[in-house]
Amino acid sequence: MSCPRFPSRLPSVGTTIFSTMSALAAECGAVNLGQGFPDFDCDPALHSAVSAAMQAGHNQYPPMPGLAALRQAVATKIIATHARSYCPEAEITITAGATQAILTAILACVQPGDEVIVLDPCYDSYVPAITLAGAHAVRVPLTPGSFAPDFERIAAALSARTRLLIINSPHNPSASVWSADDMRALEALLAPTNVLLLSDEVYEHMVFDGATHHSAARFAGLAERAFIVSSFGKTFHVTGWKVGTVAAPAALMAEFRKVHQFSVFSVNTPMQHGLAAYLQAPAPYLQLPAFYQAKRDLFRQGLQGSGLRLLPCAGSYFQCVDYTAVSALPELDFCQWLARSVGVAAIPLSAFYGNGYEQRVVRFCFAKREDTLHAALERLRRL
Structure with a gap:
């Protein structure tokens, strides 16, 4: 017997970019700065x-x-x-x-x-x-x-x-x-x-x-x-x-x-x-701004001279960068290249737009241990 067919409630929804890039990071052994979750434990x-x-x-x-x-x-x-x-x-x-x-x-x-x-x-x-x-x-x-x-x-x-x-x-x-x-x-x-x-x-x-x-x-x-x-x-x-x-x-x-x-x-x-x-x-929550600002500052300082232009980061635990000086690839292609060739996973900003708007901007997550961030920065500085 075959499964009965029925119309999808979400016909345009597929696998999320976060799952796709995390799978690619695992496949390539890339440092995963794509998905927005910490790689450290709670108190x-x-x-x-x-x-x-x-x-x-x-x-x-x-x-x-x-x-x-x-x-x-x-x-x-x-x-x-x-x-x-x-x-x-x-x-x-x-x-x-x-x-x-x-x-x-x-x-x-x-x-x-x-x-x-x-x-x-x-x-x-x-x-x-x-x-x-x-x-x-x-x-x-x-x-x-x-x-x-x-x-x-x-x-x-x-x-x-x-x-x-x-x-x-x-x-x-x-x-x-x-x-x-x-x-x-x-x-x-x-x-x-x-x-x-x-x-x-x-x-x-x-x-x-x-x-x-x-x-x-x-x-x-x-x-x-x-x-x-x-x-x-x-x-x-x-x-x-x-x-x-x-x-x-x-x-x-x-x-x-x-x-x-x-x-x-x-x-x-x-x-x-x-x-x-x-x-x-x-x-614990009153100290959180200083905790994440230290990670933000470490990550931003480490990207100086990488060829990636830092966009402002006023809050959250994400850092967006403009890669125009590094590559002319579309954002998804650049993220795939970055994971395979540089060994760092990021998320294309175009994935967050309904029309896939391209700006040559990608998002990194810095809610990671310092050793994770240093490993990613060492690779990104090769750009």
């Missing part, structure tokens, strides 16, 4: 907290919205870092990572035929999630080079069918960061509309050079219409744990939880207990 104290929770018998279903102690810890953290009060009972939900949070928020508020504005280049889960909701993604490019928001183009993209706008700061893949003025301009733009906001803030604690992360929570006109997504995986170097959070006004959260309860229902219990205990000390 042993976090391991111990999760282990203690398991040993204490916290191994059955937690409440659907998340463990009360963890939601309270998240609310306390948001007050301390962004000066916004969220009710842990009604306005914070623990999710199975940020990607599940993003999909759930979209499914909760977007109807078939709606439009959702995404800013290119963007994280590759946004548009498939919009497609699954039966909606149409309206792609608005960020300003090439600076990757700053172009509010004239965003305003022009708004229509009577626009239900949601997705923003991401610090930004993957460009490492740009929205300023307070950017956030205020967005607040003013959305004020006369009914457009909702999804603010992807998973790199919130990776902002450098003394700058501040300007969360949507800091701006009343944005907070009142926003799902704000964060990630313990990114913050505490445990991307494989897949635990994230969403903060939103109670009315939005009520709709979010309707979808959440029937897609995931609840999230790993002992990890929630461990994270709740670990969050009692703010030092």
